[in-house]
Amino acid sequence: MADKKKRKRSKDDQAEDLPFKNILESDDVILQLLKSYISSSLSAAAAGGSGASSSSSSKPLTLADLSLSSSCREVADLSLSSVQTAIETVIVQITRSILAGDGFSFSVPSRAASNQLYVPELDRIVLKDKSTLRPFASVSSVRKTTITTRILALIHQLCLRNIHVTKRDLFYTDVKLFQDQTQSDAVLDDVSCMLGCTRSSLNVIAAEKGVVVGRLIFSDNGDMIDCTKMGMGGKAIPPNIDRVGDMQSDAMFILLVEKDAAYIRLAEDRFYNRFPCIIVTAKGQPDVATRLFLRKMKMELKLPVLALVDSDPYGLKILSVYGCGSKNMSYDSANLTTPDIKWLGIRPSDLDKYKIPEQCRLPMTEQDIKTGKDMLEEDFVKKNPGWVEELNLMVKTKQKAEIQALSSFGFQYLSEVYLPLKLQQQDWL
DSSP, rough: HHHHHHOOOOOHHHHHHHGGGGGGOOHHHHHHHHHHHHHHHHHHHTTTTTTTOOSSSOOHHHHHHHHOSSSOOOOOOOOHHHHHHHHHHHHHHHHHHHTTTTEEEEEEOOOGGGGGGTEEEEEEEEEEEEEEEEESSOTTTTHHHHHHHHHHHHHHHHHHHHHEEEHHHHHHTTTTHOOOOOEEEEEHHHHHHHHHOOOGGGEEEEEOOOOESSSSEEEEEEEEEEETTTTTTTTOOOOOOOGGGEEEEEOOEEEEESOOOHHHHHHHTTTHTTTOOOOOOOEEEEEHHHHHHHHHHHHHHHHOEEEOOOOOOHHHHHHHHHHHHSSTTTOOOOOOOOTEEEEEOOOOHHHHHOOOOGGEEOOHHHHHHHHHHHHHHHHHHHTTTTHHHHHHHHHHHHHEOOOGGGGGGOOIIIIIIHHHHHHHHHHHO
């Protein structure tokens, strides 16, 4: 009996030795702090916060509200009939050009890095209005012109039949022509930009990748989904955002998680019941469906979004794609970006603060360091002094760590100590 008591005391003492566990307030206190933060944030937004961060404002800024030195191009959601008409208009213009003896070419908006622009007022990347010709009668572009024509024909068929296909389906319609799916995917983005519509308007979707769990109820093609009853795996995010509606939630925040492993830990621990939240992940690089779904939750539910990513340059890049948009799809950043995401962790300063053991830290490669330095030159990073400070620390120490490094203190340290303390201290950037 004495041995059992001794073992119990030893276990309790060990738990108290975990970094910061002894300063954790009760869950009730932390929840009250969160309520106060959310209430003050909503009040500030209602009072007329500026820029993209005022997500609760009734009239958020748009490109049309700004007097930019460069003209920019943005796409919009179009009906199938409108997409069909746009394709037919392009083909008629090409036919007239051929008959007039001017040849066969497409005018395709340039998605090169030099044609991108970060707009601080919107806190997102947009595409400038520069186009390049893609002539058929040129050795360098004949194949890409052929692929573009084929993609347009396939999209036209989808419009006529009113059906959806995956990007993989599209690729397999003509493997010998496309050769690699990255080529058909790239031209699909070109076509979307050329027609002036979102990629989802083309009825081409990506395979399901992202998942969501927690305090969220929504309709998926008419079926009501309760994400607290989806088990540890959660609910796959529908690839077609048009199927999603009637979002309801009693959550206090949305927790955006980079990695599947951290998501599974939080889902199994039912972290969303202890601290009412919605947990979402794209299992790495963010896909279009997850970005659309996250934005829809943010805009409809008016909840703060806190991001949990690895402490490396790529974790911050993933966070920036959700928040400011990707350069590859800058033409659709208005629909794909989620304003005012907060960087919760894991941050470079956390490595020493939470006493992450040296054996759990990884040395940054030369490529990691270069990526970190390149990010320090990005305007969307410079806008946030906290991000600059953390990135400078990362590059200086040349150390990185994954979220799983916290498991060195126990597999549940993430959900039992680290995240509750972050919420208690409102420690995000």
